[in-house]
Structure formats: structure tokens, C-alpha cells
Amino acid sequence: MPILEKLTQQSQARHWTDSIPLEFHYTAGVAGEEFRRELRDNGRFLVSKCSKCKSTYIPARMYCPSCFIEMKDQFPIDKPGYVYSFTSVNRDRAGADTELPITVGLVKFEGVKGGIVHLLEKGDSDRLSIGMKVTPSLKNPSERTGAITDILAFKPISTESSSKTVEVGKAERWEVGAGENQARSLLHSIEESGYPVEEDEMTISSLRSKISKGELLTREEDRLLHRLGDKAREWRKAVKSSSETEPADTLSG
Ligand SMILES: [Zn+2]
Structure with missing residues (x-):
């Protein structure tokens, strides 16, 4: 009995291997949920605007981090985003080599604080660059679940014309x-x-x-x-x- 007797050698401890079912649920939060609903139902990005400092935030959030007041003004934006920063990686999250490099970037929106980190695709353009205007490419409405992966990637706006x-x-x-x-x-x-x-x-x-x-x-x-x-x-x-x-x-x- 390990509790009553002091073990002098680790091998004296009896043990067995099994698993304990544990489940975690992380909620997206009140505003986070609204952001996801808007993305799923209407394919748009919801932002919050602070009534005091007039800052607008993406994704929508409940409180202004500068003024610490609740932001009740929420609305979707349809303007294009722009590439704020990006990088290419050759490994996936598990550390395994990917077949092709994957480009991830921070997409911001003019006049809006915050941004969305997501995959970037070159689309028709030859290369990506900082400041390039991009637009999200979304899953079909019937396939969207309200996950951030409803966005497939951001792609440069076509300048074909x-x-x-x-x-x-x-x-x-x-x-x-x-x-x-x-x-x-x-x-x-x-x-x-x-x-x-x-x-x-x-x-x-x-x-x-x-x-x-x-x-x-x-x-x-x-x-x-x-x-x-x-x-x-x-x-x-x-x-x-x-x-x-x-x-x-x-x-x-
Ligand atoms: Zn504020």
C-alpha cells in the first residue's frame, strides 16, 4: 500500500494503464458566437464598434479593450481585407512535412482593429505581397458549420479586367x-x-x-x-x- 508504506524503489509501485474520458468544451463567447453565426448564415464578417472611442473590432467582441465598456453596436462588413503579414510553412501542426508549402497570413481590414489569421492562396495572381487586397473564399452555404474553417482561404481580388x-x-x-x-x-x-x-x-x-x-x-x-x-x-x-x-x-x- 503506497499510502502507508514508503516506496524505496519505483518498480515496487503497482500501476496499470487505462484512459479516463475527459471532454472539454470551449465556447466562442457571446460575440464570438454571433460572429460565427453571421459567417455561417450570410458569409460575412461581423464587427463590433465601441460607442466611446469609435474603434471597430474584428472579429466581433463584447467589450472594448481600451474603454472596458460593452459594445452593443455590431454589424457585418463586406469590404475586402488586405494582407498585413504572411509567411510560408513547410510543416503541418503535427510537425509533419507538407507536400507543398502552406501560406498563412494576417488579414486586416481598413479602419478596423484586429484581424483574421488564415490560409492565403495566390489565386490568379503570381505572388502575394503585403497590402494586397484579398477576399475570403468560403465553403458553400450548405456545408458551413460556423467554424473558422468555413473560410477556405483568402485570395487576392482578381484584377483581370x-x-x-x-x-x-x-x-x-x-x-x-x-x-x-x-x-x-x-x-x-x-x-x-x-x-x-x-x-x-x-x-x-x-x-x-x-x-x-x-x-x-x-x-x-x-x-x-x-x-x-x-x-x-x-x-x-x-x-x-x-x-x-x-x-x-x-x-x-
Ligand atoms: Zn472603446
């Missing part, structure tokens, strides 16, 4: 996509501003058709678009300040 019309160096492909997005948003802001384009109407409409076809603008057109963008911004500012000063003027007069 711009690479069709322009011969560019492979490393520049993303740059072209970025320019295209910028042109699109500039055009949008000009149209939104209500700036009277008048004599520039012809130019605007030719830019509009080029941008909508995903064609690359010439340097001249790009400059023009930026100039119009600046004018539109000035216009917007002027409209805003006049609408702010008018009531005050009326009151004092």
Missing part, C-alpha cells in the same frame, strides 16, 4: 487595380457633389465609360479626373459652409 486591356508587369497588377478603384471613387465623389460639370460633361462621360469598362486611364485623363475631383471637393465645401452660415445671417439680420 485591367490586365486584359493593359500589358503591365506582374508585380504591378495590384497597383493597377488600386488606381482603378481610386478613379471609380473619384468619379463617384464628383457625381455626388452636384458640382456643375458643364463644359467638362463630355470629358466626364468618356471617363465614366472607360472606368466602367475597367480600362486604364491615360496619364492626361487621370490628371483631369483628379483636377475635377479637387473642384468637386471645393464645391462641396462651399455648399456646406453656405448652408451653415445662412441661418445665422438670417437670425442676426
Whole structure:
């Protein structure tokens, strides 16, 4: 009896080998569960926004780590992510060699704190790079379970439309996509501003058709678009300040 007698040799101890069934359940937490539900049901990423510091976090969480207050504002985002950091590994989690290197990365989203660590795939592009815009490739809705593996991998956003019309160096492909997005948003802001384009109407409409076809603008057109963008911004500012000063003027007069 080991309890009553002191063992002088380990071999004197009687022992047997068996197994004890132990089961652990780790919950994803309240916000973590909502994040997973949104991913499973709608294929989108849920974020939380702090009402005090206005920070937004991915994945959704219950408390703001800076303000220590509950974040009740949760909403899905559909903007693309970008590669913040990545590495390639040649071994799996068990330490066994993989057939091909696996690339994992931290994907972050513009204006959102936190990120998602997941597999990265090159997709159609030739190589991955920091800052590259990526979008998740998800399992079919019927196969999703609410696990993080509902995301198969993140893939670079295809820049096929711009690479069709322009011969560019492979490393520049993303740059072209970025320019295209910028042109699109500039055009949008000009149209939104209500700036009277008048004599520039012809130019605007030719830019509009080029941008909508995903064609690359010439340097001249790009400059023009930026100039119009600046004018539109000035216009917007002027409209805003006049609408702010008018009531005050009326009151004092
Ligand atoms: Zn906060």
C-alpha cells in the first residue's frame, strides 16, 4: 500500500494503464458566437464598434479593450481585407512535412482593429505581397458549420479586367487595380457633389465609360479626373459652409 508504506524503489509501485474520458468544451463567447453565426448564415464578417472611442473590432467582441465598456453596436462588413503579414510553412501542426508549402497570413481590414489569421492562396495572381487586397473564399452555404474553417482561404481580388486591356508587369497588377478603384471613387465623389460639370460633361462621360469598362486611364485623363475631383471637393465645401452660415445671417439680420 503506497499510502502507508514508503516506496524505496519505483518498480515496487503497482500501476496499470487505462484512459479516463475527459471532454472539454470551449465556447466562442457571446460575440464570438454571433460572429460565427453571421459567417455561417450570410458569409460575412461581423464587427463590433465601441460607442466611446469609435474603434471597430474584428472579429466581433463584447467589450472594448481600451474603454472596458460593452459594445452593443455590431454589424457585418463586406469590404475586402488586405494582407498585413504572411509567411510560408513547410510543416503541418503535427510537425509533419507538407507536400507543398502552406501560406498563412494576417488579414486586416481598413479602419478596423484586429484581424483574421488564415490560409492565403495566390489565386490568379503570381505572388502575394503585403497590402494586397484579398477576399475570403468560403465553403458553400450548405456545408458551413460556423467554424473558422468555413473560410477556405483568402485570395487576392482578381484584377483581370485591367490586365486584359493593359500589358503591365506582374508585380504591378495590384497597383493597377488600386488606381482603378481610386478613379471609380473619384468619379463617384464628383457625381455626388452636384458640382456643375458643364463644359467638362463630355470629358466626364468618356471617363465614366472607360472606368466602367475597367480600362486604364491615360496619364492626361487621370490628371483631369483628379483636377475635377479637387473642384468637386471645393464645391462641396462651399455648399456646406453656405448652408451653415445662412441661418445665422438670417437670425442676426
Ligand atoms: Zn472603446
